Amino acid sequence: MSDVPADLRYTKSHEWVRNNGDGTVTVGITDHAQEALGDIVFVEIPETGREVEAEEACAVVESVKAASDIYAPLAGEVIESNDLLNDSPDAINNSPYDEGWIFRLAPNDMAALSGLLDAAAYRQVVEDEV
Amino acid sequence: MALRTPLFSEHERLGARMVPFGGWDMPLHYGSQIEEHHAVRRGAGMFDVSHMRPVDIEGPEALAFLRYLLANDANKLTTPGKALYSCMLNPQGGVVDDLILFFRGAGRYRAVVNAATADKDLAWMQLQGEGRRVRISRRDDLAMIAVQGPDARARAAPLLRDGLREAALRIAPFFAAEDQRWFVGRTGYTGEDGFEIILPSEDSMGLWRGLAAAEVRPCGLGARDTLRLEAGMNLYGQDMDEAIGPLESGLSWTVAWTPEEREFVGREALKAQRDHPERRDFVGLLLTGRGILRPGQAVLANGRVVGEVTSGGFSPTLERSIAFARIAPIPSAHCTVVIRGREVSARVVNPPFVRHGTIRVTL
CATH class of the missing domain: 2.40.30.110 (Aminomethyltransferase beta-barrel domains)
Incomplete structure (x- = not known):
């Protein structure tokens, strides 16, 4: 079973969301997602300042196999993207929850975070897939 | 239900991610496709390619049949063991399949065809061979392991029996050596040196494990695809197919136009394409x-x-x-x-x- 940290929130489309406690969240893809994708070779990160809707495609992760959209888990403004991924896209494979983060978001409504999946619910999503 | 090679259980044991390919359950990778790719470029990697199908073509009219069946000319094969890459065309000049043909001796040839097209290929060959004194035998009893990379031959050689080992180390690229059980081609789909070893299914696990013990890295179809792409080698069904012929898929070099009197399936159609201004x-x-x-x-x-x-x-x-x-x-x-x-x-x-x-x- 892949790693599903208890302190994060999740989406059905395999993003994780970390509450930074300062009115921002950090977003990446889960260990399960990176494993399913295989070696990641290219990441298109969103531009800082971009306004996104919840479930809007705002980044692209390309593995050796295929390209996958990454969706904004909440509506808000992109305030930072992980430039490291331009040169080291494999950071997502090696460290999906830390160095492999994709972007930081200032959500319009922080309360909406509690509407996302918790670790137990996400674990169930993964189990139902197989 | 997808078909399984004799090494299926070994792939599962090694934790391979299995995917459907051409009707078979095949390993995509064993962890990292990119590391597998580098292993082949820098050392040695092995691929289970038992989904590919050897087809033996034998009989007094085998050569005449192959000269009609294939766009390349089997008459170029004069030394036993020599291999030839060719397309097998339909009358419209499209590609039924691409294959490697080995010359084993007078009236004895072995082709290796793609997995997804094997049934179609066999039916096509049988049809073209009707009325000729040629026997076309599909070898479902054989497995195939490709060992590829700069160190591949040296790591594989100790696992070959006496006699075959010396012969396999002596052959030039695009030749094969064989004994009563194993058939070793110095061929591949990676752009590196190496062997493709065709052997009875029951021998395949022993060879695979012997290679693993010699630090040859198991590699999946993912690495096989990036290696062949870098090497400039076509993939049937993607780069050419029944509608797209050799002249528009970088395979003009495999079409033997001479001698002009040799008739082969698709020749007329290809000739028209050759002179077409919008090719x-x-x-x-x-x-x-x-x-x-x-x-x-x-x-x-x-x-x-x-x-x-x-x-x-x-x-x-x-x-x-x-x-x-x-x-x-x-x-x-x-x-x-x-x-x-x-x-x-x-x-x-x-x-x-x-x-x-x-x-x-x-x-």
Whole structure:
């Protein structure tokens, strides 16, 4: 079973969301997602300042196999993207929850975070897939 | 229910990610496709290619039959063991399949055809062979392991029996050596030196484990695809198919036009295509902008669509994206490719991109 940290929130489309406690969240893809994708070779990160809707495609992760959209888990403004991924896209494979983060978001409504999946619910999503 | 090779349980034991391919359950990778790719370029890797089908073609009219069946000329095979790459065409000049043909001795040949097309190929061969004194035998009893990389032959040789070992180490590239049980071709689909070993299914586990003990790394279809792309080798069904013939898929060199009196299936149609003014080129592309080239993406020159990508992906050796594309002839090497709605710069280059571990294009 892949790693599903208890302190994060999740989406059905395999993003994780970390509450930074300062009115921002950090977003990446889960260990399960990176494993399913295989070696990641290219990441298109969103531009800082971009306004996104919840479930809007705002980044692209390309593995050796295929390209996958990454969706904004909440509506808000992109305030930072992980430039490291331009040169080291494999950071997502090696460290999906830390160095492999994709972007930081200032959500319009922080309360909406509690509407996302918790670790137990996400674990169930993964189990139902197989 | 997908077919399984005799090594299926071994792939599962090694934790391979299995995927359906050509009717078979095959390993995609055993953890990291990119590391498997590098293992083949730098040392030695092995592939279970038992889904590919050996077909023995024998009889007094075997040569005459093959000269009619194939676009390349089996008459070029005069030394036993010699191999020939060829397309098998339909009357419209499209490709039924591509294959390697080995000459084993007077009236004795062995072809190796693709997995997904094996049934169709056999039916086609039987049909073309009707009324000829030729026996076409599909060898479902055989497995096949490809050992590839600069160290591949040295690591594999100790696992061959006396006699075969010496012969296998002596043969030139694109030749085969065999004994009563095993058939060893110095061939491959990676652009590296190595062997493709055809052997009875019951022998395959022993060879696989022996190679693993000699530190030959198991590699899946994922690495096989990026290796063949870098090596400038076509994939049937993607780069050519029943509608797209050899002249528009970079395989003109495999069509033997001489002697002119040799009739072969598809010859007339190909001749018409050869002289057609709108014949498309088959080229390599090196992506100079950011992104990954994928099959089906449109190629543009001077704002006009000139063709599309047929095979594409990330090249682990170049650390760039590369592709094959079928395009109308364009005046300069510069073009763009539409990736997810955006035009990204690319350059037309001559494959192969990589051979024998060395980059062959200017980055």
